[in-house]
Amino acid sequence: MKRDPIYGMMAEFDTPTALLDAAHRTYEAGYRKIDAYSPFPVEGLAEEIGFHHDSVALVVLICGIIGGLTGYLMQYWCDAVSYPINVGGRPYNSWPAFIVITFELTILFGGISALLGMLALNGLPMPYHPVFNVPRFSSASKDRFFLIVFSSDQKYDPAGVRSFLEALQPRSISEVPS
Amino acid sequence: MNEPYKMSVETQAAPVIEPGHTFASVTDKISSIVLTRPASNGWFIGFGIAFLATMMLLYAIGYLFIRGIGIWGVTIPIGWGFAIVNFVWWIGIGHAGTLISAILLLLRQEWRNSINRFAEAMTLFAVACAGLFPLLHVGRPWLAYWLFPYPSTMGVWPQFRSPLMWDVFAVSTYATISALFWFMGLIPDFGTLRDRSTKKWIRVVYGMLAMGWRGSARHWHRYETAYLLLAGLATPLVLSVHTVVSFDFAIGIVPGWHTTIFPPYFVAGAIYSGFAMVLMLAIPIRKIYGLEDFITTRHLQNSAKVMLATGLIVAYGYGIEAFMGWYSGDRFDAFTLWNRVHGPYAPWYLSLLTCNIFIPQLLWIRKLRTSPLGLFIISFVILTGMWLERFIIVVVSLSRDFLNSSWGMYYPTRWDYMTFFGTIGMFLAAMFLFCRLLPMISIFEIRTLLPQAEGKASEAAE
Secondary structure (H helix, E strand, C coil): CCCCCEEEEEEEECCHHHHHHHHHHHHHCCCCCEEEECCCCCCCHHHHCCCCCCCHHHHHHHHHHHHHHHHHHHHHHHHHHHCCCCCCCCCCCCHHHHHHHHHHHHHHHHHHHHHHHHHHHCCCCCCCCHHHHCHHHHHHHCCCEEEEEECCCCCCCHHHHHHHHHHCCCCEEEEEEC | CCHHHHHHHHHCCCCCCCCCCCHHHHHHHHHHHHHCCCCCHHHHHHHHHHHHHHHHHHHHHHHHHHHCHHHCCCCCCCCCHHHHHHHHHHHHHHHHHHHHHHHHHHCCCHHHHHCHHHHHHHHHHHHHHHHHHHHHHCCCHHHHHHHCCCCCCCCCCCCCCCHHHHHHHHHHHHHHHHHHHHHHHHHHHHHHHHHHCCCHHHHHHHHHHHCCCCCEHHHHHHHHHHHHHHHHHHHHHHHHHHHHHHHHHHCCCCCCCCCCCHHHHHHHHHHHHHHHHHHHHHHHHHHHCCCCCCCCHHHHHHHHHHHHHHHHHHHHHHHHHHHHHHHCCCHHHHHHHHHHHHCCCHHHHHHHHHHHHHHHHHHHCHHHHCCHHHHHHHHHHHHHHHHHHHHHHHHHHHHCCCCHHHCCCCCCCHHHHHHHHHHHHHHHHHHHHHHHHCCCCCHHHHHHHCHHHCCCCCHHHC
16 A cells, blocks of 8 residues: 555644643544644643553553562572572571562563553654654754644545644644655 | 741742743753753863773772782671672662652652752662672672573572572662663653754764654653653662662671661661762752752752751661660670770761761751752761761671671771772763763753643633
């Protein structure tokens, strides 16, 4: 399938409030393939574009549990199965002494999965992305707020989307080449 | 009538960020330090000195590799010496960075947004310095990988019931998580630097580090979840690390070590010394780079209050040690106490009490808590005191244990001093580089502190 030469239509706003409002109205108008960009996390913005739950927490929970099991079973296997050593007459499976490393590996696995899980779910690293084709978009990491309607949206038609976005009174509108 | 009003003005805290800033102004101010501000002569001189000290460290380590740890003052009965003193000191310093970035995030202390970035950098470099010492102290550093459980041809495994093994896992987990946390906080700011830079190659470097970050609402959503979870994981971690470090002592039976007060009092002492280091770095940095708008008197004052509180916990720890020495009826514990005050290391112990307990009480004075110079000096005193504390714990206890026949004294050599001051040089050199290469204040978190960052959901939403 040939890629659409146009990636979407982008509008630029001055304040987080304006972006929240615009995102809300765009979603209300029935556009579903949309995204919003801001230089810092804006509370409630993800919800306005119809994104409610992420699965980062689930990833971290699973990896944390795996880490804890790994920690305990590793120590049990090493010190009680593979090469049992008698230290001061303590049982081979001396679980109180194994707690610390079990805990540390829980944290280690959970922590690594939090970063890597976040990156993977976000699709990062991503060397190329069409939004960067818009010169004004460099302010998205400084002081401007952007809203985009992707051309893959079912309701997308260039003229219609442009006039809809204009009604939101943005600072500028640009077509995003892909 | 006027009295209550006057009171409220006087007790009003300084703002976390000076008024009048916009998203653009904070971005430009912080990113310009990295992107456009030329390195001053002062920077080159400071970095040069730190770099020379790092070279001295390498020299000391190189000689150690050739001759072995016999060049240090460690011997029987004092087998731990400077290496462990410095290890505990450095790792304690790191704890304040994690406290600021993780615990204060969970407690919604927004003032931490201006100091968390360089406090985390401080953590990372301090842990790197700390990690060197046990590594060198094992005697054959090239075999240090034996500490990890890997399937070896010898068929044996580490002894997991030993607190020293716990320490290996605690410290290496701590170093890893601190690095992840720091890097994660930097990702959006890398994006800012990528978009602000004018030179192509700088753009490419920061662009690669930013990994294509574009500030999408979905990304921020996952980012915030992951950031909070990482903070939630780092919080018990940081408390566990110094607890485990204290187990190195407390699980042993040496008089003066074998006590249950060690874990809480080690953790408090770690945060105590860490905040002292935060202030010693923050005060010159805000002055030199003109960041008084972001690191305000409020930050200095809050840090001073944390030092005061943790300092009192440490004082309580000393008190309990003394009390238990008497109350337990254990003659060796009682002797340890007596020996600290009257033995050959008495001047060290008295300096410790002066530096850690008496002088920091000056922080009750409000004027001092708002005076950068005063805080700088007190922080130096506290850092010295905390180093002395570890010296007292490690050396004095080992020098006088159960049998008089095994008593001895500890004489550090020039190699001990070179290694210690060398790590301070390495730490400062890393901080100097950090100030020039990375945004030392978290730009995106500062933006959220501005009043205009409050996004109001529209009326249409109702």
